[in-house]
Amino acid sequence: MKVNWFKFAAPANFYPVAGWLVSVFAVLAAAAILIGLYWGFFETPSVLGGTNPQKEYYRIIFIHVPAAWMSMWLYLVLAGWCAIGLVFNTRLSYMMAAAVAPTGAIFTFLALWTGALWGRPSWGTYWDWDPRLTSELILFFLYLGYIALHSAIDDTRRADKAAALLAIVGLICVPVIFWSINCPDPTQCAALHQRSSLSQMESNILSSMLIMAFGFWMYSFAAAFARLRGIILEREADTAWVQELATKEARR
């Protein structure tokens, strides 16, 4: 079967597809998050022994790590759509980027918030200038910068392109920023976070964390596509198909 993918680059054609995708991803997300939460809270030991004793509060891991993963992954997705938009000049790519950004910012904030609440019982402080926490904070600022620039420019074409360029500049700077935070002394790098390794984790904890990560991932897709539908409607408000849709909706 041959599908003409560029057909879906037109917002009018993609709008119904996006609606269908939202429901699929929403169902997957809800299922994964429910399973992950049940598993994480009822099938895991309440106290971890070993080299790094942790009590019930380690259960924050089930949202902390997936949120941190999503925050980084979504920035890549955002910059990727921006690059595609700048290269191929497709409107839908810019809309995708704009749709992803707020969800990414939310996950970044969640990673910081849950990190603070986890840090208090295990490190004894809500905030520490730990490299990974600090990197996450900078990532949060990058998301905010993208959103602020996009919303400060009234002309959508300019807003799309300017914010896209900013996202790509940010992406180029990200490795340097993270590295400079991790190794403030160029001759050695230090970190408060334990060297984490997935294979060392207890299997129940690991599986529920991975399921939660999958759930967050599906949630991000669902939220991004739902936001994309809104953006498409706003920008195509003058076209015939949107007005038809609006009159149909009003009659219902």
Add this chain to the structure above:
Amino acid sequence: MKEFLAQGGYAFFVWGAYGMAALLLIVEVVVLARRRRTILTRIGRLVRMRGAKTP
């Protein structure tokens, strides 16, 4: 149940983290759903207004 809610005395941290996560995600979903509806009603109103002007 009570024991579950207490989380071994770390209820504030565990539920603080999960509460914020739930709050933000639910708010995002609600805002997104409402936004689509408001846009559609607004456009619908505009269309009807224009339709009334040029019958």
Add this chain to the structure above:
Amino acid sequence: MGRAFLSLLRRDITLAMRRRTDVLTTLFFFVIVVSLFPFGVGSEQQILRQLGPGVVWVAALLASMLALERLFAADYEDGTLEQLLLTRHPLSLLVLAKVTAHWLLTGLPVVLIAPLIGMQYYLPETAIVAMMLALLVGTPVLSLVGAIGAALTLGLRGGGILLSLLILPLYVPVLVYGAGAVTAAFTTPAESQPYFYLLGAFLVLSLILAPLASAAALRISLE
């Protein structure tokens, strides 16, 4: 091409020299910010010595930010910028000329006044030399990277605040290693060498990439 670069550079400097207050405000802003800290944290020699490198760098970041707003603004308002876009010279070269002029007027004075600031903070002589060198290598990076933000926020309301939100996170590496170089030079100057290599690498990278990005940003903003 070199002539276009030089003539634009000379023009920008001449224009700035006619309005010297603009240049001086940036410099005074830097001096005032740095001088305010001892009132806030106390004037104990030990504390000030520890804070010195960081405070000087943060003040330098803020001063360079403050000046960036004006980098393209005047040329944008009177239409010169659109003329520059139409010339046959590569726009990135012209941007580089403007950034160079901007750095000579705002970055270089900060470098030159650094010894005075260092004395305010009881820095040892080796650290003061390192600070001047670090500022000499680091401040051009700030101007170059900041030019991208200035080009993106061209003509927006509230552009200045927005600019700081966009650009300050990108300044982090320069801040970390710039301040690190000064601190490392407290005891033995040789220890700050790796920091200078890194700052130099940042300078080379931003010299190559930033003018291209700023030129692209200007095209987007003026389209």
